[in-house]
Each structure stands twice: as structure tokens, then as C-alpha cells.
Amino acid sequence: MAFLVAHFTQIVFYVLALLAVLGGIGVVTFKNPVHSALSLLGTFLMVAGLFVLRHAEFLAAVQVLVYAGGIMVLFLFVIMLVNVKKLQPEAVFLSAQAPMAVLAGVLVGALVAFGLLAGKLAAAGGVPAALQTVDGKVLGNTEAVGWLLYRQYLVPFEVVSVVLLVAMVGAIVFGLKSASLDRGEGRAER
Amino acid sequence: MSLSDFIPFVPEIFLAAAGLGILLAGITLGKKGVRTLIGSGVAALIVTAVLVWVFGRPQGGPQVILGGMLVLDNLAVFFKLIMIAASIIALIMSAGFLERSPYGGGEYTSLVLFATVGMMVMASGANLASLYVGLELMALSVYILVGYFKLEVKSNEAAVKYFVLGALSSGILVYGISLVYGTLGTLDLRGIHQALAGMAKLNWAAGLGIVLVGFGMLFKVAIVPFHVWTPDAYEGAPTPVTAFISVGPKAAAFAMFLRIFLGAFEPNIAAWRTVMWVAAAATMIFANTAALTQNNVKRMLAYSSIAHAGYALMGIVAGTAMGLWSVMLYMLIYTFMNLGAFGFVILLESRGYAGETIQDYAGLAKRHPAAAAGMLVFMLGLAGIPPTAGFMGKLYVFAAAVQAGYVGLTVIAVVMSAVSLFYYFRIVVQMYLHDGEEDEPAELIRDRWVEAMIFVCVAATLFIGVYPGPMVGWARAGISALGLG
Amino acid sequence: MIGAMHYVFLSLILFVLGLIGVMVRKNFITVLMSLELIFNAANLNLIAFSDRFSSLSGQILAIFIITIAAAEAAIGLGLIIALLRLKDTASLDDANEMRG
Numbered sequence: 001m002a003f004l005v006a007h008f009t010q011i012v013f014y015v016l017a018l019l020a021v022l023g024g025i026g027v028v029t030f031k032n033p034v035h036s037a038l039s040l041l042g043t044f045l046m047v048a049g050l051f052v053l054r055h056a057e058f059l060a061a062v063q064v065l066v067y068a069g070g071i072m073v074l075f076l077f078v079i080m081l082v083n084v085k086k087l088q089p090e091a092v093f094l095s096a097q098a099p100m101a102v103l104a105g106v107l108v109g110a111l112v113a114f115g116l117l118a119g120k121l122a123a124a125g126g127v128p129a130a131l132q133t134v135d136g137k138v139l140g141n142t143e144a145v146g147w148l149l150y151r152q153y154l155v156p157f158e159v160v161s162v163v164l165l166v167a168m169v170g171a172i173v174f175g176l177k178s179a180s181l182d183r184g185e186g187r188a189e190r
Numbered sequence: 191m192s193l194s195d196f197i198p199f200v201p202e203i204f205l206a207a208a209g210l211g212i213l214l215a216g217i218t219l220g221k222k223g224v225r226t227l228i229g230s231g232v233a234a235l236i237v238t239a240v241l242v243w244v245f246g247r248p249q250g251g252p253q254v255i256l257g258g259m260l261v262l263d264n265l266a267v268f269f270k271l272i273m274i275a276a277s278i279i280a281l282i283m284s285a286g287f288l289e290r291s292p293y294g295g296g297e298y299t300s301l302v303l304f305a306t307v308g309m310m311v312m313a314s315g316a317n318l319a320s321l322y323v324g325l326e327l328m329a330l331s332v333y334i335l336v337g338y339f340k341l342e343v344k345s346n347e348a349a350v351k352y353f354v355l356g357a358l359s360s361g362i363l364v365y366g367i368s369l370v371y372g373t374l375g376t377l378d379l380r381g382i383h384q385a386l387a388g389m390a391k392l393n394w395a396a397g398l399g400i401v402l403v404g405f406g407m408l409f410k411v412a413i414v415p416f417h418v419w420t421p422d423a424y425e426g427a428p429t430p431v432t433a434f435i436s437v438g439p440k441a442a443a444f445a446m447f448l449r450i451f452l453g454a455f456e457p458n459i460a461a462w463r464t465v466m467w468v469a470a471a472a473t474m475i476f477a478n479t480a481a482l483t484q485n486n487v488k489r490m491l492a493y494s495s496i497a498h499a500g501y502a503l504m505g506i507v508a509g510t511a512m513g514l515w516s517v518m519l520y521m522l523i524y525t526f527m528n529l530g531a532f533g534f535v536i537l538l539e540s541r542g543y544a545g546e547t548i549q550d551y552a553g554l555a556k557r558h559p560a561a562a563a564g565m566l567v568f569m570l571g572l573a574g575i576p577p578t579a580g581f582m583g584k585l586y587v588f589a590a591a592v593q594a595g596y597v598g599l600t601v602i603a604v605v606m607s608a609v610s611l612f613y614y615f616r617i618v619v620q621m622y623l624h625d626g627e628e629d630e631p632a633e634l635i636r637d638r639w640v641e642a643m644i645f646v647c648v649a650a651t652l653f654i655g656v657y658p659g660p661m662v663g664w665a666r667a668g669i670s671a672l673g674l675g
Numbered sequence: 676m677i678g679a680m681h682y683v684f685l686s687l688i689l690f691v692l693g694l695i696g697v698m699v700r701k702n703f704i705t706v707l708m709s710l711e712l713i714f715n716a717a718n719l720n721l722i723a724f725s726d727r728f729s730s731l732s733g734q735i736l737a738i739f740i741i742t743i744a745a746a747e748a749a750i751g752l753g754l755i756i757a758l759l760r761l762k763d764t765a766s767l768d769d770a771n772e773m774r775g
Contacts, residue, residue: 013677017685024692024712033704040708043689047715050682054726056734059718059741066741071711071748078752079704082759101698109691112398116683119395121372121727145734152257153735155199156323159311160742162206163327166304167746169213170334173297174753177760319736326743330750340757350754354706357747358697361713364740365690368720368733372683375728377736 013053020046037075044068058142198255198262201241201270202307208234209303216296224295228285231299232278235306239274242267242310258378259320264667265518266314269445272522273309276438277302279529279643283536284430286637291339291428298338302434305331309442318367318377321446325363325410328442329356332435336427348426355409355419363406369399379454386457400455400462407450410443411499414473424492425546429539432488433532436495437525444502444521451506452514459509466507471599473500474606481613486546487535490613491528494572497610498524501603505587508594515665516586522661523571523583523654530647531568534561537634537641551617552624558634562621564648569614571651574607579654586662682723690716703758707751714744 004011019042026039044067051060149157196203212234216227252263260266281302288295304327311324333356337349371377373396374385386396409416424432455462474497481493502524505517538550555562571580584607591600654661689712696709718737725733 009677013681017681020685021688021692024689027705027708027712028692028696028700033702033708036705036708040711043712043715047719050685050719051722053677054682054722056722056725056737059722059734059737062738062741063718066745067711067715071745074748074752075704075708078755082756098699102695105691105695105698108694109687112687112690113684115394115398116680116687119373119393119398121395121679121683121724144731145738148731148735149738153259153319153732155256155259155311156317156320156739158203159308159320159323159327160739162209162304162307163323163330163743163746165210166301166327166330166334167749169297169301170330170750171753173334174337174340174750174757319732319739322736323739323743326746330743330746333750333754337754337757341761343761346754346757346761350703350758353751353754354697354703354710357707357710357751358694358713361693361710361717364717365713365720367736368686368717368724371733371736372679372720372724372727375724375730377732 009053013050016046016049016053019043020050033079034076037072037079040075041068041072044072055141057140058145195256197245198253199260200245201238202310204241205234205238205303205310206307208238209300209307212303213296213300216294216300219296221292221294224289225285227295227299228281228288231281231303234303235274235278235281238306239271242270242274246270246314254316254380258380259317260311260314261316262314264664265445265448265514268518268665269313269441269521270310272441272525273306273313273438276434276441276525276529277306279646280430280434280438282643283433283529283533283640284428285639286635287428287430287536287539292341293339298335301331301335301338305335305434305438309438309445312442313445315446315449316379318370318379318382318450321449322360322364322367325443325446326360328439329360329410332431332439335431336423336435338431339428342426342428344426345428346426348423351426352419352423359406359409359416362402362409366399366402366404366406369395370403371399373399379449382454383456386455389457392458392461397458397461400458401465403450403455404462404465407443407447408469411440411447411503412496413469413499413503414476414496417473417477417496420496421489421492424495425486425488429488429532429536432491433529433536436491436528436532440495440499441521441525444499444517447506448514448517452509456509463507463509466503467596467599470500470503470507471602473497473503474603478606478609478613481610484613485548487548487550487617488546490548491531491535494610494613495528497606498528498572501584501587501607504591504596504599504603507596507599508590510590510594512586512593513590515662516583516590519658519662519665520583520587522665523579523651526647526650526654527568527571527578527580530564530644530651531572533640533644533647534565534568537561537637537644539635548616548620551620554621554634556625561634564644565621566618567648567651569618571655573611573614575611577652577655579651579658582655582658582662679723679727682719686716686719686723689713689719703751703755707748707755710751711744711748714740 023039023043023046027036030036030039044063048060048063051063212227212231219226246262247267248262252261254261281299288298308324308327308331312321312328315321315324333349333353336352337346339345370382373393374382376382376385405416412420424436427435477493477497477500481490484490484493502517502520505513535546567578571578574580574584588600588603693709693712693716696712697706700706700709718740721733721737725731
């Protein structure tokens with residue numbers, strides 16, 4: 001019990017990390033896209049937990065809301081909408097060069113790992129993120145992120161709002177079943 | 191931050207608002223309003239260009255504005271005006287094409303405008319966050335434009351391939367950015383420059399971040415071996431979109447490339463220069479060779495645009511002030527030449543996919559001497575033969591490389607330029623030496639707007655080729671202000 | 676103690692899994708999911724570093740990345756729907772209309 005208390009963070013980290021990796025492996029290996037999607041959901045939630053461990057509570061909430069709540073629903077919706085059979089009847093679901101690809105991926109990983117071990121990160125320091133202050137007042141994570149997001153990072157924030165608009169336009173352009181288009185008008189003379 | 195701080199950002203805000211307005215107008219106007227919508231898009235772009243000139247220019251030296259997110263300097267103004275010009279020409283060229291198709295004009299025009307906003311942010315970003323966000327705004331808009339003709343299998347397939355590889359590259363880019371942040375402690379380009387300059391020797395982890403960011407950038411400008419998406423995306427996309435993506439996004443990616451590599455990562459040039467050298471050489475050799483065997487003109491022009499990115503990359507390898515402004519000048523010249531060449535592909539596309547094979551150009555000189563002469567100018571320009579601007583562009587990039595001591599790379603470039611003559615001249619031979627009676631060549635469409643734009647491109651290609659002084663002067667003024675050092 | 680390095684290696688594993696997924700899977704939907712893994716890997720790095728330096732800019736960039744990943748998923752899924760209407764398959768190997 002004392003061990004559990006003393007090493008609480010470590011234990012939580014390793015459990016979450018292990019589950020996140022298992023989820024990732026599931027995404028790549030499950031044949032059925034629904035199963036892949038569910039294991040991806042697991043990874044998203046574990047990553048959100050890992051964010052909390054690093055004092056990024058706001059991000060954790062965003063991760064759950066946007067990824068688990070938004071993107072995941074979108075994925076499952078499309079999978080259900082288009083009839084699972086269409087998506088995965090092939091007996092062979094991996095491309096022919098799969099072993100080569102795995103090898104290449106592992107090599108890239110080994111290379112990056114080597115670089116990380118041989119190099120070093122920038123020095124740690126400064127005020128703990130949990131205790132950022134503005135005008136002498138200590139802020140919580142959400143408030144601190146808000147101050148930064150709407151002041152210093154206002155320009156990329158505005159640009160991102162246009163990105164979301166573009167995504168909406170794109171989803172409508174591709175998804176809309178337009179009557180005049182489907183009758184094939186003008187399709188020939190292109 | 192007060193409201194007046196946003197004055198230099200007015201052009202982007204105006205353009206995004208105009209895009210939104212056109213999107214809404216497109217819903218009410220429907221299929222009939224293609225010309226109106228494209229016309230208002232062009233008007234908005236012209237107003238934006240004026241706004242950039244009035245509000246977007248730096249007073250004195252480079253100014254970092256809006257919390258360090260953007261920088262106002264001549265590099266930004268130069269690239270913004272190139273991109274706006276590219277968007278205007280590509281939009282005008284799309285009008286007739288879109289009218290003949292069953293697709294509407296509202297989404298199309300507004301996506302071009304949104305992509306232009308993204309490109310403008312890329313040209314003036316001073317922080318990896320704003321650069322990345324601008325890049326994604328441009329990339330997402332362009333994926334949709336490539337797949338815009340959703341009932342054409344080719345267009346759809348091109349969008350799928352472009353999307354998967356594009357998203358992968360942006361994932362790699364952002365992973366690289368996260369490593370750069372972890373090893374240098376900041377996202378600010380100036381801060382990164384200082385941190386790197388302060389390091390006695392390059393730390394492996396930082397180097398890895400730089401390499402991954404480099405991979406992402408090489409993908410966006412389509413350098414071998416990250417070019418695999420280009421031929422398919424260019425062939426499958428609707429031709430005006432191909433014309434647009436071969437110039438605007440390429441110029442924007444080069445602007446971002448210059449800012450990150452010749453700005454922020456400049457202290458470590460010795461470490462990444464060799465990679466770029468190899469990539470540039472491989473690109474020029476591979477793309478020019480692959481273009482020789484293409485029978486589809488769009489695909490040939492795709493390989494030609496890969497080769498041109500390879501030439502421009504030489505300026506980055508050189509890493510000098512001259513290298514930098516020669517890339518800027520190259521992008522300006524390439525924009526006009528490439529848009530003009532694609533203009534002819536649009537004009538010939540009268541039936542089905544006509545105008546796309548080289549045989550469609552047979553005997554063009556006899557039937558339409560003026561058109562053949564115009565195409566000849568662009569082919570000469572792309573091959574880099576005087577008195578066209580293409581020659582001037584190559585001259586300065588090659589000179590920059592030689593000056594920096596890269597004679598071997600320049601020799602490769604000159605040899606491969608000679609090879610490129612073969613494929614550009616296949617079209618010239620078809621136009622002038624074949625009568626085209628037996629091949630049933632494609633007929634030119636009468637579209638005076640496309641013709642006018644081609645005329646503008648011919649004029650620019652010849653004018654800059656004969657009298658490059660002002661443009662060179664303008665590009666050179668740009669580098670007094672990289673805004674990072 | 677769990678340091679930033681632990682996070683960096685976890686994120687590396689997710690990054691490599693995502694890369695492999697994009698390369699080996701044929702199905703467009705699973706390729707999209709693998710891409711999401713890559714974006715998550717980058718976010719993990721950013722959060723860990725942001726805590727380490729006590730600078731929130733990493734968290735801000737992570738917010739942007741999450742938003743952009745959502746936008747990308749929307750467009751990708753739209754493309755899948757358009758693709759399935761045309762071809763009755765979401766396998767990337769069947770995208771072979773163009774060669775050369």
C-alpha cells in the first residue's frame with residue numbers, strides 16, 4: 001500500500017501508457033474498422049489522462065470533447081453510414097509491402113530514439129505551469145491558457161476558425177448529394 | 191494588444207470576410223452565378239493586393255507584430271503579391287471551365303480565397319504556430335479544390351492521394367515541430383535562431399526535429415523522394431485547379447521554407463545543407479528524366495514543376511542572401527510561365543480530356559499561329575532559354591549556387607536543363623512540324639478571359655526576360671529584411 | 676519520477692505505430708485513424724515539454740493541432756463518402772486510374 005502511494009504517478013503513467021500503446025496497436029491490426037475505431041477511442045482517452053498528469057487539465061477536457069466526443073462519433077457515423085461490408089470485405093487487409101513498411105517504420109523509430117538518447121532537451125525551469133500569474137493573480141490552467149490564446153496567439157486562433165469553416169465547406173462539397181449532379185447533367189461534356 | 195495593432199492584418203481579414211460573403215452568395219445564386227461569383231472573388235483579391243500595399247508594408251525595417259505571430263517585411267509583401275496574382279489569374283481562367291461543368295462557383299471561389307489567406311499567413315508567419323496553422327488552412331482548402339469535380343473518378347482519386355500523403359506530411363512536420371520545441375524551448379522563429387546560435391554544437395535531438403520539419407517542407411514543395419503525390423494530383427485535378435496548385439501553394443511553401451530554414455535554422459546550415467544538396471540533385475535528375483516519357487501534358491507539366499522546385503532549392507542550398515532573393519525571383523517568374531502553359535491546356539480542353547495528350551497540339555501553328563507562338567514562349571521559358579524570364583530566373587539561382595561554391599550542383603542543373611529541352615520541345619515539334627490531319631487534334635475554345643490571362647503571362651515572361659532590372663531590384667530589397675537574424 | 680523523456684518515448688511509439696498504419700493499411704478509414712495517432716503523438720510531446728519549461732505555448736499549439744485534426748478528419752471522411760459513391764470501395768489500392 002505504501003508502495004502504491006509513493007509511486008502513484010509512476011503507476012498511473014505506466015498503466016495509461018501501456019493502454020494507449022495497446023490501443024494504437026489495435027488501430028493498426030484490427031481488421032474490422034469498427035474495432036479499430038474503438039481502440040482508437042481508448043488511446044484518445046488514455047492520452048487525455050496523460051495530459052492531466054502533466055498539468056494540462058484544459059487540454060485533457062478538449063481532448064475528450066473533441067477527439068472522443070467529436071472525431072470518434074464522426075468516424076463511427078461514417079462507418080455505419082456506408083455499410084461496414086463495403087469497407088472491409090477484403091481477405092487481405094494489408095498492402096503487399098506490409099513487412100517492408102513495418103521494417104521502415106521501426107527503423108525510423110529506432111533512428112529517432114537514438115537521436116533522443118544522444119541529444120538533450122532544453123533545460124527545465126520557470127514557474128510551474130499550474131501557477132501562471134497574470135497581473136499578480138495566480139491562474140488555473142484553463143484561465144492561463146485562455147489569456148495566452150486570446151492575446152498572444154490571437155492570430156493563429158482566428159486562422160484556425162477559418163480552417164474549421166473550410167472543413168465544413170469541404171464536408172458539404174463532398175458529402176452533399178446534389179440532385180442535378182446525380183442526374184449526370186453535363187457529366188459527359190467535361 | 192489594441193485594435194490598431196490589427197491594421198497590418200487587415201488584408202487577410204478582408205479576404206477571409208470576402209470569402210465568407212461569396213460562400214453565402216453562392217448558395218443564393220446557384221449554378222447561374224458562376225461568372226458573378228468569380229468576378230467578385232477577383233475583385234476581392236485585387237482589393238486585398240491594394241490593402242497589402244497600403245497597410246501590409248513595413249515602416250523601415252522588419253516589424254514583428256501581433257504578439258510575435260507575424261512579421262512585416264519585404265519578403266512577406268513580395269510573396270503575398272505573387273500569391274494574390276496567382277490566385278487572380280487562376281480564378282479568371284476557371285470561369286469558363288467551371289461554367290461548362292455541372293459544379294457551382296460559390297464554394298470554389300471562396301476556397302481559393304481561403305487558401306490565399308492561408309498562403310499569406312505562411313508568407314509572413316514569425317512563429318511555428320502561425321506558420322503551421324496557415325499551412326493547414328492552405329492545404330485543406332486545396333484538397334477540397336482538387337476533389338471538387340466529385341463525380342470524376344480521376345478528380346476524386348487525386349484528392350484522396352493528395353489528402354493521405356499531405357496529412358501524413360503535416361503529421362511528420364508537426365512531430366518535428368514538437369521536437370524542436372522540446373529541444374530549443376520556444377516556437378518563435380527568432381527565439382529558435384538565438385537558441386541554435388547559442389549552442390556550441392548541434393544536439394542530436396534538435397537535429398532530428400530539424401530533419402523532420404525539413405521532410406514536411408520538402409513534401410510541400412514536392413522534392414524527390416517526397417514528390418509521389420504530385421503527378422497524380424496534377425493530372426486528376428480540374429485543370430484550373432492544377433494551374434493554381436502548381437504556383438500559389440508552391441510559392442507559399444517556398445516562403446515558409448525560406449523563413450524556417452534560412453531564418454530560424456540558419457545557424458545550423460552546415461548540418462542540413464548536404465541533405466538539401468542531395469535532394470535538389472536527385473529532384474533535377476529524376477524529374478527531368480521522368481518527364482521525357484510522359485504523353486499526358488498535365489503529367490509532363492507536373493514533373494516539370496517538380497524539376498523547377500529542384501532548381502529553386504539550389505538557392506536554399508546556397509544559403510546566402512543572393513540564394514534567398516534568387517528563390518524569390520524564381521518563384522515570381524515560374525508563376526507566370528506555369529500559369530500560362532496551363533492556360534493553353536484549359537483552352538484545348540474542349541471535349542472530354544482533350545488537350546491533355548501531346549498529340550492534341552499537332553498542327554496548332556497552322557490553325558492558330560498566335561496560340562502556338564504563346565505556347566512556344568512558355569515552353570522556351572520553362573526550358574530556360576533567353577530572352578524569356580525563365581532564363582533570368584535560372585541564371586540568378588545558378589549564380590547564387592556557384593558563388594556559394596556549389597559548382598557540381600550547378601553543373602547537374604545545367605545538364606538537366608538541357609535534358610528538359612527535349613520534353614518541352616516535343617510540344618513545340620507537334621505544334622510546328624506536324625500538320626495534325628491524321629490525329630484529329632483538339633480544337634481551341636474561344637474564351638477571351640483565358641486568352642487575356644495568357645496574354646498577361648506572355649507579357650510578363652517576355653518583359654522580365656528582357657528587362658529584369660526592376661524585379662531583381664525588388665527581390666533584392668526583400669532580403670535586407672529577412673526579419674529573423 | 677516520470678520525466679519528459681518518458682512522454683517522448685511513449686509519443687515516439689505512437690508516432691511509429693501511426694506511420695506503420697498509414698503505410699500498411701489499405702482501407703482509407705483506418706489510414707485516417709492512423710493519421711490521428713500521429714497527431715496525438717505530437718500533442719503528447721508538446722504537453723510534456725510545456726510542463727517541463729512551464730511555458731504554455733506548447734499547450735496552445737496542441738489546441739490548434741487538435742482543431743486541425745478534427746478539420747482534417749471531417750474532410751477525409753467527406754472524401755470517403757464521395758469515393759464510396761463512385762467506386763463502391765474505400766481501398767486505396769483500387770485508386771489506380773492514373774499511371775505513369
